[in-house]
Amino acid sequence: MGETLEPHHIAAKAPELPGPFAVGRYARKLQEEMRRRARVLLIGEVTGVGRSKVQAYFELRDGEGAVPCAIWLDDLDKAGLPDGALRDGAEVVIAGGPDYYPGGGQASPSFSFRATHVRLAGEGDLLARLEALRKQLRAEGLFELQGQLRRPVLPKTIGVVTAEAGAARRDLLAGLRRRGWAGTVVWAFAPVQDRHAAPAITAAIQDLAARPQVEAIVVSRGGGSLADLWAFCDETLCRTVAMLRVPVISAVGHERDSTLIDDVAAVACSTPTHAAEAVVPLDCGVARLDLQRSIASLSRAAEGAVRARTPHLVALARGPARALRRERLALNQKTREIRAASERGLAERLDFQRRLATVVLERARRRAAGAEMERRRAALHRAEVALRAHEPERTLERGYALVEDREGEPVTDTAGAAAAERVRLRFADGSVGAKIEEGE
Amino acid sequence: MTEKPDSYEVAVERLEQIIDRLDSGQAGLRETLDLCREGRDLVTYCTAELDAVGEDLKELKLDELAEKLASSASPGSA
Numbered sequence: 001m002g003e004t005l006e007p008h009h010i011a012a013k014a015p016e017l018p019g020p021f022a023v024g025r026y027a028r029k030l031q032e033e034m035r036r037r038a039r040v041l042l043i044g045e046v047t048g049v050g051r052s053k054v055q056a057y058f059e060l061r062d063g064e065g066a067v068p069c070a071i072w073l074d075d076l077d078k079a080g081l082p083d084g085a086l087r088d089g090a091e092v093v094i095a096g097g098p099d100y101y102p103g104g105g106q107a108s109p110s111f112s113f114r115a116t117h118v119r120l121a122g123e124g125d126l127l128a129r130l131e132a133l134r135k136q137l138r139a140e141g142l143f144e145l146q147g148q149l150r151r152p153v154l155p156k157t158i159g160v161v162t163a164e165a166g167a168a169r170r171d172l173l174a175g176l177r178r179r180g181w182a183g184t185v186v187w188a189f190a191p192v193q194d195r196h197a198a199p200a201i202t203a204a205i206q207d208l209a210a211r212p213q214v215e216a217i218v219v220s221r222g223g224g225s226l227a228d229l230w231a232f233c234d235e236t237l238c239r240t241v242a243m244l245r246v247p248v249i250s251a252v253g254h255e256r257d258s259t260l261i262d263d264v265a266a267v268a269c270s271t272p273t274h275a276a277e278a279v280v281p282l283d284c285g286v287a288r289l290d291l292q293r294s295i296a297s298l299s300r301a302a303e304g305a306v307r308a309r310t311p312h313l314v315a316l317a318r319g320p321a322r323a324l325r326r327e328r329l330a331l332n333q334k335t336r337e338i339r340a341a342s343e344r345g346l347a348e349r350l351d352f353q354r355r356l357a358t359v360v361l362e363r364a365r366r367r368a369a370g371a372e373m374e375r376r377r378a379a380l381h382r383a384e385v386a387l388r389a390h391e392p393e394r395t396l397e398r399g400y401a402l403v404e405d406r407e408g409e410p411v412t413d414t415a416g417a418a419a420a421e422r423v424r425l426r427f428a429d430g431s432v433g434a435k436i437e438e439g440e
Numbered sequence: 441m442t443e444k445p446d447s448y449e450v451a452v453e454r455l456e457q458i459i460d461r462l463d464s465g466q467a468g469l470r471e472t473l474d475l476c477r478e479g480r481d482l483v484t485y486c487t488a489e490l491d492a493v494g495e496d497l498k499e500l501k502l503d504e505l506a507e508k509l510a511s512s513a514s515p516g517s518a
């Protein structure tokens with residue numbers, strides 16, 4: 001093998017423990033240890049009952065576990081149980097403690113809870129178990145879940161878990177009819193007696209909840225002892241109900257009975273009749289009357305709203321004509337004012353223009369008069385020049401002489417000169433007398 | 441009808457709001473007429489819901505419900 005060790009060689013060497021002891025001796029020591037343990041009462045359901053010549057054996061179990069039990073037939077007889085009471089399904093309380101049978105050369109060893117007393121579980125025992133379970137489920141918050149679900153006030157389809165032949169079925173239907181409700185009831189019949197019914201009830205509830213048409217589920221059973229109703233305290237059933245998304249209405253037992261399903265359900269009712277009211281919260285007859293009142297209210301409101309506004313609407317309707325008339329009058333007035341103003345303005349403008357024209361004309365006239373004067377002055381000057389050109393003095397200045405008679409009249413021909421005899425010769429620088437001496 | 445209500449209780453709740461608003465007298469004419477129209481639609485819806493559970497109470501066993509659903513799901517077998 002060399003230096004390599006197999007794992008089991010290591011395991012065999014590793015623990016540093018006392019021993020090894022002879023197993024038979026150890027088994028007897030174990031028995032002593034067991035028998036020294038405290039004696040207690042246990043409560044649970046009996047299953048797997050069997051008998052040998054000297055003892056009865058069975059398992060005592062509940063939802064969480066089980067213990068193998070044995071009781072000497074002598075002790076069983078002393079317990080005074082009714083015949084056949086120690087049977088599968090019986091809820092019992094046993095007193096005793098753990099024991100160990102070490103076996104022998106041929107006999108197999110075994111462990112059991114050695115019961116020295118046994119009695120059927122009473123109401124008090126069941127209540128104690130119920131309280132313990134209730135406390136646990138409450139602590140887990142399972143009591144609040146169903147209460148948070150929305151419950152339809154007018155479901156069309158409801159599921160019901162109950163016994164097929166029970167009075168609960170009849171009472172529930174009667175309650176639904178009193179609500180004026182005539183939808184669909186889906187029955188999931190199940191046994192409802194004692195704790196053995198729990199799995200069937202749980203399955204029925206689950207089957208109903210799996211149908212999307214089912215809007216709410218009623219679980220109903222008539223009254224009875226707590227043992228009769230024990231199925232409705234079953235932990236699995238109650239956990240199932242708590243986790244459903246469909247609201248569950250429980251109506252199990254009577255008012256004084258308090259089963260665990262009441263704690264986890266959305267609503268707990270004391271009777272099937274109450275359950276009918278809980279699963280269909282709406283009284284359909286009352287609802288129809290309410291709707292009629294609603295229709296009346298709506299009609300009243302609509303008519304009232306229009307009627308209340310009618311005078312205002314009429315006033316509004318008249319409003320435009322009145323406003324139009326008022327505006328027309330105002331417009332006419334404005335028109336007159338504008339016309340008057342424009343006429344006045346026109347006259348003023350005319351007058352102004354006239355005055356303006358006068359001034360302009362005057363100025364023009366003046367300007368024209370000046371030019372004329374100039375023109376005339378020039379003409380006069382020209383005439384004066386022309387005239388002066390024709391004056392005798394001008395001629396005289398050029399060396400000519402003017403012949404005048406005695407009266408000063410010009411003598412322009414020889415005949416006049418001969419006649420005048422004496423004339424004056426007028427030169428530019430003066431005149432001299434002259435005598436006409438010879439004629440022609 | 442305006443938008444279909446989710447459920448009867450939703451419709452009734454809205455209807456009560458409408459009537460409260462109308463009763464307050466604070467709604468204007470347009471709002472009043474709109475609310476009345478909406479209210480009448482809700483009443484129609486609620487009446488139909490009541491009629492749906494107002495004829496004959498039907499009783500089915502769970503397996504009968506399953507069969508009914510199966511037959512309605514396949515028209516050829518109806």
